[in-house]
Amino acid sequence: MKRKFIQNILKYLTKLILWRYKPLIIGVTGSVGKTSTKEAIYTVLKNKFKVERNVFNLNTEIGMPLTIIKGKDAKRNIFLWFYNFFHALWLFIFKTKKYPEILVLEMSEDAPGMIKYLANLARPKIGVITTIGDPPVHLEYYKNINQLIEEISYLPQNLTLNDTMILNADNALVLGFKDKTVAKVFSYGFSEYSDIKVTDYKLINVDDLKNIGMIFRLEASGSFVPVKIEGVFGKAQIYALAAAAAVGLSLDMNLVEISEAMLDYKVVKGRTRFIPGIKNTWILDDSYNACPDSVRAALDILKEIPANRKIVVLGDMKELGVNSKQAHMEIGRNIADIAEVFIAVGEEMIFAKEIIDNEYSGVETFWFEDSKQAKKFVKEMIKKGDIVLIKGSLAMEMEKITEYIKA
Numbered sequence: 592m593k594r595k596f597i598q599n600i601l602k603y604l605t606k607l608i609l610w611r612y613k614p615l616i617i618g619v620t621g622s623v624g625k626t627s628t629k630e631a632i633y634t635v636l637k638n639k640f641k642v643e644r645n646v647f648n649l650n651t652e653i654g655m656p657l658t659i660i661k662g663k664d665a666k667r668n669i670f671l672w673f674y675n676f677f678h679a680l681w682l683f684i685f686k687t688k689k690y691p692e693i694l695v696l697e698m699s700e701d702a703p704g705m706i707k708y709l710a711n712l713a714r715p716k717i718g719v720i721t722t723i724g725d726p727p728v729h730l731e732y733y734k735n736i737n738q739l740i741e742e743i744s745y746l747p748q749n750l751t752l753n754d755t756m757i758l759n760a761d762n763a764l765v766l767g768f769k770d771k772t773v774a775k776v777f778s779y780g781f782s783e784y785s786d787i788k789v790t791d792y793k794l795i796n797v798d799d800l801k802n803i804g805m806i807f808r809l810e811a812s813g814s815f816v817p818v819k820i821e822g823v824f825g826k827a828q829i830y831a832l833a834a835a836a837a838v839g840l841s842l843d844m845n846l847v848e849i850s851e852a853m854l855d856y857k858v859v860k861g862r863t864r865f866i867p868g869i870k871n872t873w874i875l876d877d878s879y880n881a882c883p884d885s886v887r888a889a890l891d892i893l894k895e896i897p898a899n900r901k902i903v904v905l906g907d908m909k910e911l912g913v914n915s916k917q918a919h920m921e922i923g924r925n926i927a928d929i930a931e932v933f934i935a936v937g938e939e940m941i942f943a944k945e946i947i948d949n950e951y952s953g954v955e956t957f958w959f960e961d962s963k964q965a966k967k968f969v970k971e972m973i974k975k976g977d978i979v980l981i982k983g984s985l986a987m988e989m990e991k992i993t994e995y996i997k998a
Contacts, residue, residue: 594653597672601656604679605712608660611683612690616713617838620698620706620746621721621765622728622739623884624830625650626859628721629697631828631835634856635849636693636842644695651699652708658696659713700743701729701910707745717841718746718774719757719834723764728882731912740764747772757837759830760785777841779833787811787837794824797896800865800873805829809836809846816850823856825863827888832856861990863889867998871975873898874997877982878989881908883918887925889982894929899976903930904969904992906962906983907937919943927951930980932972934958936965937987962988966995 609616619629633644645658657664660679665671682690698709720743726736733739747756747768759765760778769776779787792807804821807829818832832853839849858864861879868874875896877889886905893901903926911918916939923943926933927950935944935958944956959965962983969992973979979996983989 598652600676601653601660602712604676604683605656605659607683608679609713611686614691615693615717616715617693617695617717617719618698618710618713618715618746619695619719619721620700620743621719621759622700622724622743623882624721624827625697625699627828627831627862628719628834629695630859631831631853631856632695632719632838635832635835635839635844635852636695638852638855639844639848640693640842641691642693642695643691645697648699650697651701652705655696655698655709655713659694661690698746700739702732703738703742706742710745710749715746715749715754717755717757717838718750718772719838720746720759720765720768721830721834722759722762722884724882724884726883726911726914726918728908729910730914731910733912740767744768744771747774750774755841757834757841759834761830775841777837779837780830785833787833787840789829789833790815791817792826792829794892794895795819796821800896803865803896809833809850811836811840811846814846816846818850818853820854820856822864823858825888825892827863827885828856828858861993863892866993868973868977868979868996869970869998870973870977872973872977872979872996874993875978875980876990876993877980878993879985881906881982881984881987881989882911883908883922886922886982889980890925890929893978893980896978898978899974900931900978901929902932902934902969902973902977902979904934904965904979904981904989905936905940905943906987906989907939909939909984909986915939916942920946923947924950927954930954932957934965934969936960936962936983936989940983962991966992970996 636642662675754774756774760782761780777786788810790808796802805824806819866874919942923946932955
C-alpha cells in the first residue's frame, strides 16, 4: 500500500480517536535522548495514571498515529494494515474504558516538516524538548542548524496559555525555546537556575558492575528528595529522569511519589548498560545509536570505571551532514583521553583513528569496514579485566558485536 495513502487514512482515524477519547498528549522531541525521556516519563506516571507510550521507532507520521489508534507496526503486511484500520473504527464506535488517559508520544525531527505535522495532529498539552546536540543528529536533512531549530520550535509554538513546556536548562539552544511559546515553562537540569534541579550526582558500586547505579538529589520549589537507583547510571539517564520529574510535578504529583516511581525505571535495550562479556570482561553496551553528545556521555561513564584496559569500539555517527568529518575527529580526541585501545568501524570513523594516530601516543588503534569484520577481531583481542564500550549509529549494527562477545 502506498505510504501517502496510508498516512492520510491514519491521519483521519487519529483525529477520530483523539476526538472520541480526548487523552492528554505529552509530546517529546529533541535531537538526543527522546526515547529514554519518553520511557522515564511513562515510568513516573504509570502507577498513578492510565498511560501508554509509543514503542520502538513509532515516532513518525506513520508510527505515532499507530500508537494513538492502538494499532500494530504493519510494515508491508497488507492484512495488518486492514486490521489497523478496522480496529481504529471499532475503537471509535465502541468506546472502551481501557483507552489511556495520557499518551506519551516521542516525535521524530528527522525530516523537515515532521514536528509541524505531528504537533498539529496530536495537539500536545505538555511538550518536552530534551537537547539539541553539538552538532545535532539529523542535520544532513536540513539546510542548516537554524532550519532544524525552526522545525523543533513547532512543538512549543503549538502550545497554548494553559499548556506546559518543559525544557533542558543545561542546553542553551533548548532553553531558547522559552521565547517561542506562550505556555508555562519548566526547566530541568544541573543548572542552579533550573526549576527542577539535579544535585549531588554520583555513580555507585563502580567496583561491582552487576550492581552499578547512581545517587542524586532532586530539588524543586524549596523541597528535595534523594534518589538511589541500581542498574541505571550516567548523565543521559539523569536528564531523562529529571524531565520525567518535571512532567510529574506539572500533573500534581509530589517529589516523593516521583522518586519512588523512578525505582521502576529500566534502561532501554542497547542503551548504557553493563553486560558480562567472555573471558571475564565487561561490556558497556550503548550500541543502539550514536551522536557526538551521546558518545561523550558514554565516554564519561567509562572514565569513572576501573579496568585493566578500556577498549572503545565505535561505529560511524550518521546524519551529521557537513559537520561529520570534524565531529568524528573531535570524538577521536575524546577517546584518546580515556582508552588504551580504539577500534574504529566504518568510513567516517576512520577520521577519529587518524587523529589519534597523528596526535596521540599510547593508544592502539584498529579500523574495520563494518561490524561483521570487527566483531571477530574484538573477540580475539579482549582479555580478562577489560571493559569494552560498544557504540555506533543504528545503520552500523554495532549490536552484533555485543551479541558476539557477551558471556
